[in-house]
Amino acid sequence: MTDRSADILPADQSIGRVSDQLTGIPLHFPAGRRWLIAMVFASLLLLMFVISVIALFTRGVGIWGINIPVNWAFAIHNYVWWLGIGHAGTLISALLLLTQSEWRNSLNRFAETMTLFAVVCAGIYPVLHLGRPWYLYWMFPYPATMNVWPQFRSPLEWDIWAVLTYLTVSFAFWYTGLIPDLAAARDRATTRGWQIFFGVTSLGWRGSATHWLRWSQAYRLTAGLAVPLVVSVHSEISLLFAAGQIPGWHSTIFPPYFVLGAAFSGFAVVSIIAISLRSWFGLTNLVTDEHLDLLGTVLLATGLMTAYGYIFEIFGALYSGDPHELQTLSDRLTGAYAWTYWGAIFFNFVPLQALWWRSARRTGWSLMLISISVALGMWLERYMILVTSLYRDFLVSSWGGFTPTFWDWSTYFGTIGLFLVPFLIAIRLIPLISIFETEELLHEEQEARHG
Amino acid sequence: MAESSYGLLAEFDSPEALKAAAKQARAAGYRRLDAFTPFPVEGLAQILRLPKPNISWVGLAGGVAGASVALLMQCYVNYDFPINVGGRPLYAFSAFPVVMFELTILFSALSMIAAMLWQNGLPRLNHPLFDARRFYLASKDRFFLCIADDDGRFDQTETGSFLRRAGAKSVELTAL
Numbered sequence: 206m207t208d209r210s211a212d213i214l215p216a217d218q219s220i221g222r223v224s225d226q227l228t229g230i231p232l233h234f235p236a237g238r239r240w241l242i243a244m245v246f247a248s249l250l251l252l253m254f255v256i257s258v259i260a261l262f263t264r265g266v267g268i269w270g271i272n273i274p275v276n277w278a279f280a281i282h283n284y285v286w287w288l289g290i291g292h293a294g295t296l297i298s299a300l301l302l303l304t305q306s307e308w309r310n311s312l313n314r315f316a317e318t319m320t321l322f323a324v325v326c327a328g329i330y331p332v333l334h335l336g337r338p339w340y341l342y343w344m345f346p347y348p349a350t351m352n353v354w355p356q357f358r359s360p361l362e363w364d365i366w367a368v369l370t371y372l373t374v375s376f377a378f379w380y381t382g383l384i385p386d387l388a389a390a391r392d393r394a395t396t397r398g399w400q401i402f403f404g405v406t407s408l409g410w411r412g413s414a415t416h417w418l419r420w421s422q423a424y425r426l427t428a429g430l431a432v433p434l435v436v437s438v439h440s441e442i443s444l445l446f447a448a449g450q451i452p453g454w455h456s457t458i459f460p461p462y463f464v465l466g467a468a469f470s471g472f473a474v475v476s477i478i479a480i481s482l483r484s485w486f487g488l489t490n491l492v493t494d495e496h497l498d499l500l501g502t503v504l505l506a507t508g509l510m511t512a513y514g515y516i517f518e519i520f521g522a523l524y525s526g527d528p529h530e531l532q533t534l535s536d537r538l539t540g541a542y543a544w545t546y547w548g549a550i551f552f553n554f555v556p557l558q559a560l561w562w563r564s565a566r567r568t569g570w571s572l573m574l575i576s577i578s579v580a581l582g583m584w585l586e587r588y589m590i591l592v593t594s595l596y597r598d599f600l601v602s603s604w605g606g607f608t609p610t611f612w613d614w615s616t617y618f619g620t621i622g623l624f625l626v627p628f629l630i631a632i633r634l635i636p637l638i639s640i641f642e643t644e645e646l647l648h649e650e651q652e653a654r655h656g
Numbered sequence: 657m658a659e660s661s662y663g664l665l666a667e668f669d670s671p672e673a674l675k676a677a678a679k680q681a682r683a684a685g686y687r688r689l690d691a692f693t694p695f696p697v698e699g700l701a702q703i704l705r706l707p708k709p710n711i712s713w714v715g716l717a718g719g720v721a722g723a724s725v726a727l728l729m730q731c732y733v734n735y736d737f738p739i740n741v742g743g744r745p746l747y748a749f750s751a752f753p754v755v756m757f758e759l760t761i762l763f764s765a766l767s768m769i770a771a772m773l774w775q776n777g778l779p780r781l782n783h784p785l786f787d788a789r790r791f792y793l794a795s796k797d798r799f800f801l802c803i804a805d806d807d808g809r810f811d812q813t814e815t816g817s818f819l820r821r822a823g824a825k826s827v828e829l830t831a832l
Contacts, residue, residue, distance in 0.1 A: 366754070
């Protein structure tokens with residue numbers, strides 16, 4: 206163990222106090238008013254989402270700005286963006302569990318919670334985009350009376366399997382990690398309602414050594430499966446693009462480019478949530494400046510890897526010498542949507558450079574602003590990839606354009622409500638930092654100090 | 657032996673004290689031991705001689721099952737309703753691995769978690785130990801060792817004083 210990870214949590218706090226502090230957040234909620242204000246705001250966004258979906262289902266996808274040739278636009282663009290955000294949660298909790306990076310223990314719970322709801326927001330977009338969403342079940346292989354089956358040789362069919370698997374496994378992994386903490390909250394609960402809620406959800410966990418042994422094996426192995434799952438899910442999404450022939454999409458750089466961009470935007474959102482929750486609930490003793498430092502470092506690293514993807518994308522286009530590729534490249538750099546390209550470059554990579562300085566990484570507000578910039582930049586990048594490739598494809602006669610309508614925007618902002626409402630409910634109901642893993646880490650640190 | 661009980665529950669204030677007591681209990685010939693801790697304690701499983709868990713084999717079986725189901729499903733679907741897409745092969749083994757991979761992970765992860773719960777006998781909302789007065793601390797900062805009533809060497813008074821000698825902060829007889 207390095208010196209750094211040995212002292213990531215202040216070692217002078219007692220295990221019992223940390224347990225009380227963390228179970229106290231759902232049981233004696235400290236920030237009721239602020240939570241209520243956030244909830245009202247999030248509910249309004251969710252209401253907007255519901256209205257947008259009703260309008261969409263009544264009038265059809267024509268209310269969006271999509272057309273031929275730009276037939277994917279916001280629906281797929283936000284789908285990729287949300288799913289990418291979700292991936293950081295899995296990477297933090299699974300990958301860093303396997304590499305025994307103990308600093309993850311203060312972040313993994315809310316990062317995983319973020320994953321769950323981000324995947325829900327992502328998963329809903331292709332359904333909305335179907336046009337006739339009530340035929341969603343056609344994607345499943347069931348013995349239909351029409352004697353047809355789904356087409357498994359198409360990336361569009363792979364999509365639903367990837368996303369549903371990802372959602373299910375993320376949920377199972379999140380819940381498995383949550384069981385011991387729900388038991389801790391159950392044992393601290395004093396009112397009947399909470400006792401019943403935590404009593405039922407903790408499944409009767411009692412911390413037996415035999416149980417811990419099996420639990421640890423199951424948890425670690427599931428983590429081991431979750432890491433390649435993340436890579437496969439986002440690679441598979443990039444295949445939706447790369448397996449087609451559209452210039453600007455048809456490239457082998459896409460799978461790693463997408464996965465790294467996903468991790469990049471996800472770590473940015475994890476930083477935003479970490480900084481907000483830490484100041485909201487006074488958790489500076491558990492989410493320390495050291496954590497922000499590490500998050501900033503990871504953000505910088507994934508950002509530079511994403512930048513490599515940008516460079517190689519240009520190289521790929523130039524090296525191919527294909528006139529359509531070159532035309533798409535010049536459309537991106539100078540065309541009608543060049544602002545999305547240069548916007549993505551600016552918001553993704555310019556403020557990011559501040560993270561080379563330690564003080565910028567360790568200050569909450571600066572890391573927060575950089576993270577917001579990255580989330581915005583990645584949103585523009587997904588916009589750019591979708592629209593600049595589609596609006597001028599092979600046939601000049603079919604060139605067009607894309608302007609988002611009111612309903613495009615309202616659906617998109619609505620999904621932010623769809624994310625925030627369950628997320629706020631989750632931080633109200635469950636321990637938002639893993640209690641037993643924090644205790645375990647504290648105990649190890651205290652051991653190292655005494656021994 | 658007096659009234660039948662679940663066992664004697666001894667409380668310790670650190671994982672080290674618990675491990676030392678568990679070692680002594682093994683040495684004294686007790687076999688029906690279990691420990692209850694707020695977080696997994698390293699080395700405890702070896703002291704208590706707990707059997708190695710077999711979750712990994714369940715996961716392997718689940719993974720193989722998932723891969724087979726996915727492969728057979730995709731082949732059957734193309735056999736049952738063959739669509740010629742530009743002369744490309746019906747049994748496209750370059751296209752099938754994506755869904756195979758997803759179902760491998762899905763079946764494997766779910767089977768491991770289900771096996772973990774099943775083998776642990778969870779969910780089980782009630783348990784004799786939950787009646788113990790101080791057992792609620794087992795999820796906070798106390799470490800408990802339980803010697804079960806059905807242990808060959810179990811004797812309420814003698815085992816109780818043995819646990820106190822081993823450094824227990826409190827010892828409680830748990831009703832069945």
